[in-house]
Amino acid sequence: xxxxxVTGGLARALxxxxxxxxxxxxxxxxxAVVLVAPLVVVAATGLLAKPRRDPRVLPGTTYPVLxxxxxxxxSLEIEPVDEVEFVTRIAAQxxxxxxxxxxxxxxxxxxxxxxxxxxxRRWGQRRIGEEKVALHSAWAGYRWGPVAFVGREVSVLPSTxxxxxxxxxxxxxxxxxxxxxxxxxxxxxxxxxxxxHSGDRMRxxxxxxxxxxxxxxxxxxxxxxxxxxxxxxxxLSDFGLSSGIDGEASSLDVAMRATAAIAEQYVRMGDxxxxxxxxxxxxxxxxxxxxxxxxxxxxxxxxARPGLPHDVEVEHIDLxxxxxxxVVILSPxxxxxxxxxxxxxxxxxxxxxxxxxxxxxxPPSVSAxxxxxxxxxxxxxxxxxxxxxxxRLAAAGCPxxxxxxxxxxxxxxxxxxxxxxxxxxSAR
Amino acid sequence: MRYRFxxxxxxLRGVIVVGPLLALYAGAPQGIVPPVWLTVVLLVFxxxxxxxxxxxxxxxxxxxxVTFWVIRSGHDLPGTSVLAAAALxxxxxxxxxxxxxxxxxxxxxxxxxxxxRRGVLVWLMAPLTWLVVEAQSDRATSxxxxxxxxxxxxxxxxxxxxxxxxxADGRG
Numbered sequence: 174x175x176x177x178x179v180t181g182g183l184a185r186a187l188x189x190x191x192x193x194x195x196x197x198x199x200x201x202x203x204x205a206v207v208l209v210a211p212l213v214v215v216a217a218t219g220l221l222a223k224p225r226r227d228p229r230v231l232p233g234t235t236y237p238v239l240x241x242x243x244x245x246x247x248s249l250e251i252e253p254v255d256e257v258e259f260v261t262r263i264a265a266q267x268x269x270x271x272x273x274x275x276x277x278x279x280x281x282x283x284x285x286x287x288x289x290x291x292x293x294r295r296w297g298q299r300r301i302g303e304e305k306v307a308l309h310s311a312w313a314g315y316r317w318g319p320v321a322f323v324g325r326e327v328s329v330l331p332s333t334x335x336x337x338x339x340x341x342x343x344x345x346x347x348x349x350x351x352x353x354x355x356x357x358x359x360x361x362x363x364x365x366x367x368x369x370h371s372g373d374r375m376r377x378x379x380x381x382x383x384x385x386x387x388x389x390x391x392x393x394x395x396x397x398x399x400x401x402x403x404x405x406x407x408x409l410s411d412f413g414l415s416s417g418i419d420g421e422a423s424s425l426d427v428a429m430r431a432t433a434a435i436a437e438q439y440v441r442m443g444d445x446x447x448x449x450x451x452x453x454x455x456x457x458x459x460x461x462x463x464x465x466x467x468x469x470x471x472x473x474x475x476x477a478r479p480g481l482p483h484d485v486e487v488e489h490i491d492l493x494x495x496x497x498x499x500v501v502i503l504s505p506x507x508x509x510x511x512x513x514x515x516x517x518x519x520x521x522x523x524x525x526x527x528x529x530x531x532x533x534x535x536p537p538s539v540s541a542x543x544x545x546x547x548x549x550x551x552x553x554x555x556x557x558x559x560x561x562x563x564x565r566l567a568a569a570g571c572p573x574x575x576x577x578x579x580x581x582x583x584x585x586x587x588x589x590x591x592x593x594x595x596x597x598x599s600a601r
Numbered sequence: 602m603r604y605r606f607x608x609x610x611x612x613l614r615g616v617i618v619v620g621p622l623l624a625l626y627a628g629a630p631q632g633i634v635p636p637v638w639l640t641v642v643l644l645v646f647x648x649x650x651x652x653x654x655x656x657x658x659x660x661x662x663x664x665x666x667v668t669f670w671v672i673r674s675g676h677d678l679p680g681t682s683v684l685a686a687a688a689l690x691x692x693x694x695x696x697x698x699x700x701x702x703x704x705x706x707x708x709x710x711x712x713x714x715x716x717x718r719r720g721v722l723v724w725l726m727a728p729l730t731w732l733v734v735e736a737q738s739d740r741a742t743s744x745x746x747x748x749x750x751x752x753x754x755x756x757x758x759x760x761x762x763x764x765x766x767x768x769a770d771g772r773g
Contacts, residue, residue: 181655182697188660189667189689196671203734204674207682208624208667210726211690215719259712261702276607278706285711312719313697 177224177315186216219314224256228317230306233288238328238472242418244292247302257283258311261319265303269295269417277304294417296331296429296475300324330471331429332418333437364393401445401460401495404432404470407504407511408452409487411479413535427530428503429474431576435501440467448473449492451511453480459493488513499524499589501582505531506573507555512562519571524589526582527566527573531559607707613699614651617659620692621647624666627685633673639665654696663689678734686727694720 193209196202233248247264251257264277273290281287293299302324308317366379369389377391406428415423422430432448439446443462448470450456456473458466482490487510494500500518502525504511518525537552563573572585621643625635635643646662653659666689670682694716698708 180697180700181657181659182693182700184657185660185663185696186693188657189663189693192664193667193671196668200671201676202671202674203676203678204682205667205671207678207727207730207734208670208686208689210730211686211720211723212663212693214723214726215690215693259701259709261706263703263706274707276705278702280701280706280709280712282709282711282715307702309701313701 175318175320176227177310177317180219180309180313180316183216183219183314186212186219190216215312219310219312222258222311222314224310224315224317226253226256228252228257228308230308230320232302232304232306232322232324236327237325238330238468239293240330241293241296241332244290245301246288246290247304248286248288249306251283251308254283256310257308257317259283259309259313260286261307261309262289263305263319264289264291265305265324267300267303269293269297269415270299270301271417283308293327293329294419295415295426296329297478298476299327299329301327328472328475330475331426331433333430333433333471366390367393400439401447401498402435402439403447403449403460403492403494403498403500404436405492405500405502405504405514406432406448406450406452406474406477407502407506407508407530408450408477408479409481409508409511410538412505412507412531412538422532424505424530424532424535425477425479427532427576428528429477431503431528431530431581432474433471435582436470437467440464440470446470447493447498449490450474450477451482451487451490451514453478453482455482455484455490457493460495487511488517490514492518494518494521494523497523499526499586501526501528503528503530503576505529506559506562506566507531512566515566515571516569519566519569525571526585526589527563527571528581529563529573529575606704609708610699610704610706613695613708614654614704616695617651617654617692617699618644618647620688620695621650621662621666624663624685624688624692625669627688628670628673628679628681631679631681633670633679633681635669635673639669650692650696651699654699659693659696663693678731678738680731683727683731687724690720690724690727 190209190213193205194213197205229252231250233246233250236245239245249260249262251260260281260283262277262279264272264279266272266277271292271294273292277289279287279289289304291301293301300323302322304324305319305321307319309315310317366382367390369378369383369391373391377393379390379392382390408425408428411423411425413423414421415426436446436448440462445460445462446466447460448456448458450473454477456477458470458473461469481487487508492500492514500523502511502515502518504515504527506512506515506527506529515525515527537548537555539548567573572589574581574585622640625640625643628634643662643665646658646665649656650659650662666685670685674682698712698716701708701712
């Protein structure tokens, strides 16, 4: 159990005072008394200020969920504070967690507490609040601690950068929503003017056409429906360097932030969004809508970690798609399994979009002892293979777009929607 | 990394190195000059003290200076001893502030001001003692009497403080 213990400063003051006064007594030298007189006072006051009670220190709780780039402050609750004069806090340096002060070392007088600012810089699970705390009594006579606090695990959600594209979904097949349907119904989007049928509403009658033709005609509209969007994140591996929210982005960083932005956009439009992370954890969130569902999606994204799935091969993963689902695959397409999975979805007739998450200048991810020339050559060959895969996917009707911010999907989705409205000829 | 040893922390350690040397040479104007070997020994101790301000070598560093003064001054009381006392006190207080945390901890402005105020007040004990001793020097009473009196007073104070019952001690 941690207790108040004598500091080195008090021990030193006592030692020098003892030596000085001892010499003064033995030799009868008054100069020793003059030299050590101030230290005697320091030692005596330090002893007199010995704390009477053990303190209770509680680190201030941080939020359990944060977005990358967001900051929070961490403070200490100390009781009783009147016996404490100085507080020392040394926060542990963690990967992708920025601290202010930058070195995590903070010292302040107990009455003038200064908070420690913490900001996670990358999505994922981060430990925040791991630190050591020491308390000093008045005149630095006694020290309590340092005591280690383990902090807490915080889910750091990928940033969503306000995606506001408004392109209609290609095959909306839901009940109600914001997308124009291929079916006629009780919406606001004009479809045609046709002859009156029993059951048509009176307010739909177009009187000008009815008078001209001599028979009742009504204005028909398209119904408006929601759509299902499945977001598939390739977390088999992470390519490139990651420096957090305001630095370089790896392929997985791009995938996570893009997924978060797309999910937020479609959830806000009232669509049902599902998520499947193809990685070590195999995180899955079923179709759903609403803010709470968006939080679940982002929470699962934060838990994702790169690696191969344990229980199933990539190309055999059941993505649980439903008819009319728009599938967005966020992948660097460096895995054969992901390419096969994409082709499988295309063959089912689903609208599939591939968002390319690999930056052009991404270096090969190899260990330090690998020959750089060989690694570079192998990486170039890999990129050529990747280019062929992307070209073949595009030829098969799957748009492949690099992630260029929140509006990346708008034009692609609009084109897909137009394509689905074209007349189709079936081969016999 | 560059910010691991902040400037304020370096200044404190500089004071810890220079302070004992200043205290050692404070008597030079009155002819109390230390030998070179002692200066070198003290410098080594002072460097060790600056590296580990909480270590007991700090106590030895200051004790060396006090012993030198006692040996060289004998029964005299040079006026510069007050300056030496100030240098010793500043060294001790710099080590106290440096000992509040690891070396990457920059000294807090508030605590520096607090210890500066305390240091000035506490240092006044040195000239006060010097004046008292000077005033008593012409009297027939032996210096040992008032030294004994002072020592007994301090020991009583220290023992009282050390044995004062506290809640933490009571539970142990």
